Amino acid sequence: MDKNKPVIVRFYRFKNRLKEKTAGLAPGNTSISKEAMEAAQQALSKMSEDYPDWVSSLIVKLQEQHSRCVDTPEKRHELFEEINRIAHDMKGQGGTFGYPLITAFSDSLYGFTVKRPGEITDNQIELVKSHLDAMRAVIRGRVAGDGGEMGEKLSESLNEAIAKYDDS
Numbered sequence: 001m002d003k004n005k006p007v008i009v010r011f012y013r014f015k016n017r018l019k020e021k022t023a024g025l026a027p028g029n030t031s032i033s034k035e036a037m038e039a040a041q042q043a044l045s046k047m048s049e050d051y052p053d054w055v056s057s058l059i060v061k062l063q064e065q066h067s068r069c070v071d072t073p074e075k076r077h078e079l080f081e082e083i084n085r086i087a088h089d090m091k092g093q094g095g096t097f098g099y100p101l102i103t104a105f106s107d108s109l110y111g112f113t114v115k116r117p118g119e120i121t122d123n124q125i126e127l128v129k130s131h132l133d134a135m136r137a138v139i140r141g142r143v144a145g146d147g148g149e150m151g152e153k154l155s156e157s158l159n160e161a162i163a164k165y166d167d168s
Contacts, residue, residue, distance in 0.1 A: 044096075051097035052139050055090065059135050062086055062109075066132060069125045076120035083128060084113040098144045101151050105134045105158060112166070123165040130161035 062083060069079045087110035094102030109131040112124075134154050137143070143150050 048097040051093070051099065052142060055093070055099070055102060055135075056139055058086055058090055059132060059139065062128075062132055062135075066125065066128050069120070069128065073120075076125070077116070080113045080116065080120060084110055087113060087131075099138060100145065101138045101143060101147050101154065102135060104155070105131055105138070108158065108162070112162075127161060127165040130158055130165065134158045 065079050065083045065086070069076050069083075072079075087106045091103050091106035091110050094100055094104075094106060109128065112127060112131070116124075134157065137154055138147070138151075141150060143154070145151075147154065
């Protein structure tokens with residue numbers, strides 16, 4: 001580069017089109033009708049009523065994957081990936097529908113079933129079962145919110161199982 005040659009710097013200023021893309025939904029400019037908010041709240045309430053039945057079907061799928069882990073040890077890594085995917089789906093929904101314990105237990109199961117090096121042991125399979133047992137107890141008992149004393153006991157029980165079986 002020649003020291004005597006002037007350097008040309010160009011500065012381009014582009015128009016910020018983000019506001020146009022959001023259709024004017026900038027802070028302070030939002031307005032959602034009261035009717036729309038009420039309709040959304042009613043829909044969420046209806047979905048909350050149906051949530052225990054809906055999440056039960058996911059727990060059944062987790063149970064099927066757990067049973068396959070017991071029956072086919074050579075496929076455990078593949079089955080853990082499916083358990084992980086289902087747990088991921090569940091962890092974001094429990095709190096939304098009034099079941100934060102499902103979110104907590106699903107998040108724990110999700111973290112536990114991420115890709116693991118080496119062999120997946122029988123203890124780790126037992127720990128999956130402990131998570132499923134805790135989730136089933138929440139849904140059967142319709143333990144909403146933090147669950148009070150029952151929620152505390154379920155959390156303690158799962159934590160004891162983690163301490164006992166987690167050999168990772």
